[in-house]
Amino acid sequence: MNELIKNAETINRLLARYGVKFGIYKNGEFKEQLFPFDPIPRIIKNGEYKFLEKGLKQRVNALNCFLSDIYGEKRLVRDGVIPEEFIYSAKGFLPPCDGVTPPKNIYSHISGIDLVQSKDNNWYILEDNLRVPSGASYPMIARELQRRSAPDAFSETGVVDNRNYADMLKEVMDYVNTGGINVILSPGRYNAAFFEHSYLAEKTGAVLTTGKEIVCENDNLYYIDYNEKKQRVGAVYRRISDEYLDPMTFYEESVIGIPHIFEAYKKGNVALLNAPGNGVADDKGIYYFVPKMIKYYLGEEAVLMNAPTYLPYYDNDMRYVLDNFDSLVIKDVAEAGGYGVVFGNSLTKEKKAEFISLLKSEPRRFIAQEVIDFYDLDILDTDGKRVPRKADLRAFVLSGSETKVWASGLTRFSRNPDSFIVNSSQGGGFKDTWVLSR
Amino acid sequence: MGIITVDKTDHLFWLGRYTERVYTTLRYFFQSADQMIDSNPGHYDEFCRKIGIENVYETKESFLLQYPFDENNSDSIISNLNRAYDNAIVMRDYIGTETMAYIQLAIDDIHNANRNITTIADLVLAIDHILAFWGCVNDMIDNEQIRNIIKLGKGLERLDLYLSLDLPDSDIIREYRRMKQFLAKSKLRYDEGVINTADSMTVEPPLNHKNLKNLLRNLITE
Structure with a gap:
């Protein structure tokens, strides 16, 4: 651990070198900021991870069942598990998605599940993010740099390597791909998470696009190259919100979407990761009902508790x-x-x-x-002293041929001693998350 | 991966141009600063005129302290480097995180030199990092077309600056020949008439720098 702490400054310098930043709008002006990295990792023991893994898979499987049901048969509403108005008044419920089945019937391919650990060591789910959860790239690159700067810290601790996230993501994209190239659709360089979009494109080999080079013809999506040759697009990992995805179906003034992409998706000619309409499942009001969903769809008690x-x-x-x-x-x-x-x-x-x-x-x-009394994690303050701070964990669950939990995650912490808010947009920092293999 | 589109071509090409602009203007800036020490204190006026930027500097000191660092002046070195970064950051998946890092490091060099300004000599670190960036372009970008679009931008910018600075014909002809190699390998559309005319100009020196500069501006058709 001492080696990690000693090299904290080096890691932050390297993160800056590699452009590990996030964008923020302040007083109408775009600014790029470094995402402060703390060298002391969150450590999750193997047994604890197995428990989390089981609970996370269960939760995401149930949420995928919910989405399939809600845009399909609506058994859950018919059976009175969730009041109808909770579904239809949810901002994330999109009527155009009703009756549309995505390729391989997977709705949430990349789920970001936020958890906290309380002082009594219980884990609680704080929220589900099933639309465009971000953050996996930060621990990925931080791990790479920490292994380089403090190799001894890893040689005997049995930390599961987390640098396989891009492979897991590619596997999911390939699995749902309807025949063609994989692309990552980004709103562009001034998006808060643009570093992640470009880094994941580099690491997965998918093409990064802002959509300008993509056209929809005969309900198929094509990527147009310099010589105007068309390449079919089979999967779009879109990092733009539902409402901006297609001006022909959703927000008509969107200039960052791809006209008619929804038609291509509806016809089963392209996979969209995550599927549009997922917002209904990560609505904070629906969150209340997730344990009931688990019981209803899987016939199991929820492994992980809601707050x-x-x-x-x-x-x-x-x-x-x-x-x-x-x-x-x-x-x-x-x-x-x-x-x-x-x-x-x-x-x-x-x-x-x-x-x-x-x-x-x-x-x-x-x-x-x-208010859950968070289990505080130590961070290094500006004087290099260890101080406790509130922290959460965003776990990433990927759903393809099977549901897999990434053996790591983004641990975000508040830098303010009196705050529970850990979001990067509000000044929070991040840590690596170590899962021990034994 | 590696599918070239009109937009991506544009970013790669301008990435080459802006990095070269920073590199050559920094080198010329050092030469100019040297002349201003004892032989020609007003050389900054000639500098601005030759590279075609507005002379907003009242003294040699203000030129030395502002031209490399002033982010509010679009002609400054840092502004050109920021534009290189703007083109690089959207091409991370094509040029790679390692390659991109050298642009960031060059920006940091200029900011650091500005913060601790005791001598402009520290700006040489930015030159080092641009050279490292080009080394990475050569070494780490497998796709030949991508590599050569960047080099074409670099080659054309260098020619443009050398012509503006009235460097010897031998230097210009050498750079022109290199640029033509990049052009062929970049597979970009260009005006063959421009190349034919430029070829004939280069076999009959002395070169008319102004005419060649204007001619080459119309080389790339998109």
């Missing part, structure tokens, strides 16, 4: 939320990236009254959760 969650939509839960407002964290279901999160005890009397009135008028819009 204790209340839906103000239900009268009983609303009463509980109002009675315990100060001890809860309230989340706007439509927000992401650490935004729309309110800690009850942080509001002034006036703001609290205002918020409660909003909660009562729009109960479907919010969920409330018990």
Whole structure:
């Protein structure tokens, strides 16, 4: 460990050298920032990982079943497991996707599941990200650089190599590919996660595109080269949101999408990773029902627990939320990236009254959760001293011919000692996640 | 992978051009700074005129302190290097993370030199990293066409600058011949008439630098 700590500065310097940055808009201006890396890894023992792996596979399998059902037969609604209005009022439910089956019936190919470990060592799922989860590239490249700068730290610890993420991703793309090349569709250089898009393209051998070179003809997608020769596209790992994906079907003013791509997808002529419409499954309101989904589709009890969650939509839960407002964290279901999160005890009397009135008028819009007392992880502060900070873990689950969990993950931490918010856009940093092989 | 499109061609070509512009103007900047020490304090005016940029500098000191570093001036060295970076960052999957890193390092060199300005000599590190970038282009990019589109950009920019700087005909003819090799291997569309005319100009020196410069501007048809 000392070797890792000693070389912390070297790693951060190398990360800067390789352009490991994320973009951020501040006062209307685009800025690229380094993603601060902390050299002390999160270590997950083998037995604990096996438990997480089992729970994560189970959860993602159930979520894929849910998506297939909700855009297909809707048995779950018919059987009253989830109130109908929770599905259809979810911002992520896309009516054009109704009745559309993606290649190999896989909806969420790359799932980013956020977990935290509490002080009693239990793991809780905080949220599911089934649209365009990002972050795998950071621990991938950090591991490469740490192995180079502190080899002894790895020689005897039995850390599972995490540099296979690109191979796993390629395997999934190839599996669902309908015949043609794999491409990664990025909104472009000014997207916050552009480093990741370009790095994964380099490592998977997929073509990075902003869509300008892609046309749809006769419900097939083609990539046009310099000599105007067309190459068929079989799989698109798209890193742009559903609403911007196709101006002909979704947001008509989108200039970053590909016109008619949805038609090609609908006809089964191209795979989209992840499938459009997945937002209904990672809606914070739907999150509440995931353990029920697991039971319903898989006939199993959930291995991994949700954080204790209340839906103000239900009268009983609303009463509980109002009675315990100060001890809860309230989340706007439509927000992401650490935004729309309110800690009850942080509001002034006036703001609290205002918020409660909003909660009562729009109960479907919010969920409330018990504040989990995170198990803190040590980081090095600016003086090189070890200090505890809140941290979460984004685990990556890839679904192709089988569902696999990547034996690593993105551990994000808050640099502010008083904050639970770990998002990079709000100043958080990241650590590597070590899974031990024994 | 490695499918060349119009957009990607454009980025590769301009990546070559901007890195060369930084390289040659930095080298010329050092020569100019040398002249300003004792023989010609106002040489910066000639520098600006020759490379075709606006002379916004009032003194030789302001030229020396601003021309390499001023990110608000689109003619500065750092601005040209930032444009090289803009073209490189979108081509990571074609040129590779290792190759791209040398552009980032050159940018860091200029920023570091600006922060600790005691001598402009530190800017030589940026030259080193651009040379390393080209070494990587040669060594690490397997696709011959990709390599040669970058080199074509570099070759054309070098010719343009050498012609502007009125370097000896022998230097220009040498660079012209190299550029033609890159052009052939890049498989880009070009105006053969331009090459025919330029060929005839180069066999009958002295060269008319201004005419050749204008002619070569129309070489690439897209």
